[in-house]
Amino acid sequence: MQNIKAYIEENREYYINWLKEFCEIPSVAAQNRGMTESVTYLKELFNEAFDQSPEVLETKGYPVVFSHLKGTEDMTLSFYNHYDVQPEDPVELWDTPPFEPTIIGEQMYARGIADNKGNLIARLAAIHAIKNVTGELPINIKFIFEGEEEIGSVSLPEFSDRYADKIQADGCVWEFGYRDGDHRLQLSLGVKGMLYVELFSRGANTDLHSAQASIVESPVWRLVWALNLLKDENEKILIPGFYDDIIPLTEEDQEMIEHYCLNEDFLLDHLDISNFVNGLEGEKLKVKHIFEPTCNICGIQSGYTGEGSKTVLPSKAFAKVDFRLVPGQDPEKILRDLRNYLDDHGFTDIGIRSFTKEEAARTSPNEQITIAAINTIQASTNEMPNVIPNTPGTGPMFELCQKHGIPAVSFGVGHFASNNHAPNENIFIEDFLEGIKMMASFVFHFKDEMEKREEESYDKAKR
């Protein structure tokens, strides 16, 4: 590994340049910007790095860029990443142009650099370094880069069924990864699911002088009342049956949550808030963060939102709401329950448009890939990772991995203040380089653990 690490260090500017070039492409899937350019860029990068063109697998939406690089051993590690990013809005709150990657001090700033281009490039770089130093790959490597993660991976379920054989692997390194405030690496073993909906309401056929509000129904009041039905002030989600199907925590979950570290003071200070929801702290806060579902308003708009006062009765209103789901919860069922609930309370006039529908997923802490990741991180950082049963975030891990029996883990180059989905998204340059080295090292650790398992199976069979 030492010569691979040295190679990575020698080529640091080369890999940083890959990252810069990739982050210059405004690949906002929600707004269909820069998507074709991203695919073209990735094709060129694969050709440059591996002398091999990736497959561009068409879906109903944006294509998946797929590559299968053959290794010497017959075992397979896959990497799932995405080339799309969140919209850069509100752009006025950025200190640097979102699509002009800019280094300030030790950090590089750009939309998508943490979520998820830094990781995507770091993993390509790791495999490139192994191949260039050793002349071969120790195991088979598959790259699965989708273009719709930030819009709910809407085409991925169909893709995953259609290409079940192609994407099969012994383990998958999932897209993201972060460091805590004390620089300790997180290792996530799963994701929450999601139901993303837009609720909308219409009133008269035009905005009206607000004097008319005396007799003409207001769509924004209707929306506010409907939203109020969804969650109470104690964060309890009020849709009937919402919590019914949640799989209870196991002893293993309880144990993991005890070891999981959430630096409350640091986070409060960093976000400039005085307390967490419901005044929670300690174990209860961690359980809420990791194991409980959410109902969040991502956006709401109606009427006049400019300076000063304008007296208008708006003609329409909408709110975007995401529910983060936990294992056992079915987004389709919750969507139906939501519709029925609004109807039962007289809100048949509130329309629902659904976007992301994803189930939660988790990997066992006893899987080879988990052990390999822990070993890699311990060897590289001299401390145990902060192991999280699942991230509070979401991804199509259920569709792409769990459904096919592929265990998946997440660790990578971001940090606790990477500002994913927010202005001034960033990573530390040294975390990026360290991440490349760690991922190269992980490939060998994974191979070792898989071989151990095979030997154990063989021994068992012999006995």
Added chain:
Amino acid sequence: MQNIKAYIEENREYYINWLKEFCEIPSVAAQNRGMTESVTYLKELFNEAFDQSPEVLETKGYPVVFSHLKGTEDMTLSFYNHYDVQPEDPVELWDTPPFEPTIIGEQMYARGIADNKGNLIARLAAIHAIKNVTGELPINIKFIFEGEEEIGSVSLPEFSDRYADKIQADGCVWEFGYRDGDHRLQLSLGVKGMLYVELFSRGANTDLHSAQASIVESPVWRLVWALNLLKDENEKILIPGFYDDIIPLTEEDQEMIEHYCLNEDFLLDHLDISNFVNGLEGEKLKVKHIFEPTCNICGIQSGYTGEGSKTVLPSKAFAKVDFRLVPGQDPEKILRDLRNYLDDHGFTDIGIRSFTKEEAARTSPNEQITIAAINTIQASTNEMPNVIPNTPGTGPMFELCQKHGIPAVSFGVGHFASNNHAPNENIFIEDFLEGIKMMASFVFHFKDEMEKREEESYDKAKR
């Protein structure tokens, strides 16, 4: 009057041109656009029309353009209008550029043409025509044109106290006026009051990935819950004491509301709605419209409001809310009650920024100015006006008139679908010309009624 009406008809293009020029100025007070240009334009217009410069009376905000034109009789009629307009947003819903007055068919479209530039110009034109045809004015005329009506006439109370002598009059023609769907003229005898507030809420110091919504409080949820406290689904406003000070309806009010005509079917059809709030109709609907206060959300915004889905926990949220008030209600008291109410329910974190604070006002149907207006409208249109005890809209009538004992009435050149405060604001060209003629006629009717009253007083004194 016939020669005055003929003069107006001969000069129709001249007066229409005044209106066009004035509507080209984007005098949006809320955004401090075109305000100085408006004052300059009005000065030039007064000089052109009356060979006399108006006074530009400074206030804490935008100045009041004031003119006192001497007449042969010692009685005074004032005209209150405003040269500011509402913002043109949402501009994409306009069929023509808001500040390029455009004639399509029988209507002219422009921001502010109905509210309130059409009336302002019509009244100037009426006085101009009288003076040019008769060589004199029968009574004293005062013009009071303010520049802050659309932002709540915030400087007018102080102005009205400071210039109490200057603005004194025997009656005032108030700024607005409309025709019903059947072209019948409305005559309004008052206005509702208003309290306009912005409620705002802050969370973390930056927008966050919405996975954080599990533990970080959401300002938009706080805002939704706070709004929900203000009004229930049956339109009942829930601030304690809100209805307590309302002056009960008199028999005169009841009688007026019986005669007041609200064309429900026409309005439902025009607005493309299936029913009014609470399914009201008939007397109850009219009472709600004219005599009851409102709580309306003019605008609300937080987080991501673009296309598709973005999963973000917003860092701030705000809503703009207007309460239309009725006689007896004090906006200052309601503002205090609102603050206490939110505090009492744990919403000390919701900030309140107040804008307009205006009390309601009403003029008696037995005043000379009311009788003169009814006589004028009957003579001009051959039917009784639709007399409304007060408009559901708001204006500083209390400050400028009622406080000084000046009775005020409203009639003018707009119509039921003038789209005030909304896209495609418009008036009918012929309503504008008819409005000029009617206002010229009104000056003489008002003089007659005032003289009758003086004679009656004299007779009484003699007896």
